Amino acid sequence: MSLFGFGRPQPTSAEKIAAVENELRVVAEMHSRMIKLCTLKCVDKTYREGELSKGESVCLDRCAAKFFEAHQTISEQLQREGAARGFGA
């Protein structure tokens, strides 16, 4: 695209929309991933109670913070090492 794109300096409508859509998809996937992982880590699966206990609530808050940190750490490492090793090829 950058090689052959000299004839059209402006991104097309479809490209602009795809870019915004993509960014929102990344955020949405991250959100649902966090729900899945932190539910697994923190919520008691016997469902004897319908409300979150104090312990579960605190665990969810910390799990969310750790998930964000891990997500960022992993992204950065992949960018560093993946660029060198051709990750995903």
Added chain:
Amino acid sequence: MSLFGFGRPQPTSAEKIAAVENELRVVAEMHSRMIKLCTLKCVDKTYREGELSKGESVCLDRCAAKFFEAHQTISEQLQREGAARGFGA
């Protein structure tokens, strides 16, 4: 859509098609979800036999009925409570 839709009283082709498609997707997802869950609950994973045993068959029939009941119960509860709590926001 209902707030700002006064200028176009008829749904467009794309909207009508999307509505039918969506309904079929809901049914299809429910179907594949049922297969996954009831296989997990009822079918022996050692695969010493290639045919369903009588016990497995009966279990699958009951599991299907329970799955439908649970699906409906959960949908209704989500509609009741979700409307009040802004579920999914």
Added chain:
Amino acid sequence: MSLFGFGRPQPTSAEKIAAVENELRVVAEMHSRMIKLCTLKCVDKTYREGELSKGESVCLDRCAAKFFEAHQTISEQLQREGAARGFGA
């Protein structure tokens, strides 16, 4: 399509593109499925080491070969029996 297609002997652009796209999707899904299954079978989940051990590497190679064989075996059986039983209906 083969029954009623006598009026248009050439596939349309959309059909040709869909066919190529579909084939590539099948291969891509097979690839990601293999990664998931063979990681599960072969890679130690404690992550005390960051490099693959000799044993893990050999296991991955064999798992990949077995996965391909299994994939083909299963496809063939489904074609044989599925045609007879109307699988997927």
Added chain:
Amino acid sequence: MEGLTAAESRELEQRLQKRQVKEFMTVFGNLVDNCFAACVDDFTSRALSGRETGCLSRCVTKSMATQTRLGERFAELNAAMTAEMQKR
């Protein structure tokens, strides 16, 4: 499909075909996952053993029987639910 023009019906039919292909692939993929995970466990050789091949074959047969049976139940229960909803 009431309320759709001929062109809309054609468009819808194409989408449904696409969806069916996708669904078949999902079901097939889940079957491969399940049967491989359940049956293949020996990584001392590159080729499937007789035991593994037999297990895979029984797993495929049983999975197809499961799907046929659950498909019948699904159709019955879905019809009953639809009838129930129209009575209300």
Added chain:
Amino acid sequence: MEGLTAAESRELEQRLQKRQVKEFMTVFGNLVDNCFAACVDDFTSRALSGRETGCLSRCVTKSMATQTRLGERFAELNAAMTAEMQKR
């Protein structure tokens, strides 16, 4: 949504609505999976038992509370991360 024309914004909005429907279905589907897997275990009858119904109901309530709580945390953490990135 800076840099989009009115027509592009409309198109984008339609896609986002489609995405939201899809996401809601994913979340709902996962909830059904989780709660059914955790609560339904007795296949000696076709109807849900009182114990199973109660478990499902508590599971739904708790899952909604979990999602609300994690949604709040996600919004906070995402805002903080975005602010952090703009400082650089």
Added chain:
Amino acid sequence: MEGLTAAESRELEQRLQKRQVKEFMTVFGNLVDNCFAACVDDFTSRALSGRETGCLSRCVTKSMATQTRLGERFAELNAAMTAEMQKR
């Protein structure tokens, strides 16, 4: 890509790019799931511990090595299978 016009090839290429983005996201998402599930277990604090950070880093390195290795095997086996099919 025989049998496609220039316009069709362009359209196809755009779709393939979209597909690659999607696939990368799937692979990345699975990696996050696996590594977080395997490494993060201590919820007495909000910040990752040194042990967790180290585990995550090794998990990412090992997952990349796994993907590289399986990618090579996949390419070989796929080429062999394609050659086999064309012989028939």
